[in-house]
Amino acid sequence: MSAVRSPRIGVLALQGDVREHLAALTDAGAEAATVRRPAELDAADALVIPGGESTTMSHLLGVLDLFDPLRERLAGGMPAYGSCAGMIMLATTILDTRPDARHLDALDITVRRNAFGRQVESFETDLEFAGVTDRAGDPLMRAVFIRAPWVESISPDVEVLARVPQGPAKDRIVAVRQGNVLATSFHPEVTGDRRVHRYFVDMVRASGV
């Protein structure tokens, strides 16, 4: 009899905080590995798409022959978590992007790129994250936003997990989930708080992959 194995979670390693996501996933109980080639995607049960520049990421996915296989895996229900540019890549509709940028259509939301504008391009705030900070004794979550998108609108089967708590962007949606797909406008990999990665690893386990 074999023990239940840890989920194998790939981190798309084209741009962004790849090492930080690998470390956070390992801390959260997953086996984590970089994904740069189709065979590495095949070997993963689930995928994290880090931040970066979504238009560049879209281009690189095409160059590396990853775009179509990734779209297919997502359409087949592979769990995925996108942070910042990763959220943009997963969405169905992007505002303020380049006409030639492609995206993965896995999350039925409209996202606005660089939505917070110049004055608050990068900022941090403490927020409520549904299913995480509302458990007894769990503190608010520190969220770091870097030229981040926000979610402008969602379809009815998308669950809102977090909103901006105060300031000019108060109540804007910054974390969502639809089935096996999770996305945050902010970067939990940089704070040392592993709760979002644990939430995702739990999602992957529950998906039965």
Ligand SMILES: NC(=O)CC[C@H](N)C(=O)O
């Ligand atoms: N930190 C980030 O991932 C920024 C996202 C970037 N502004 C984009 O549009 O893709």
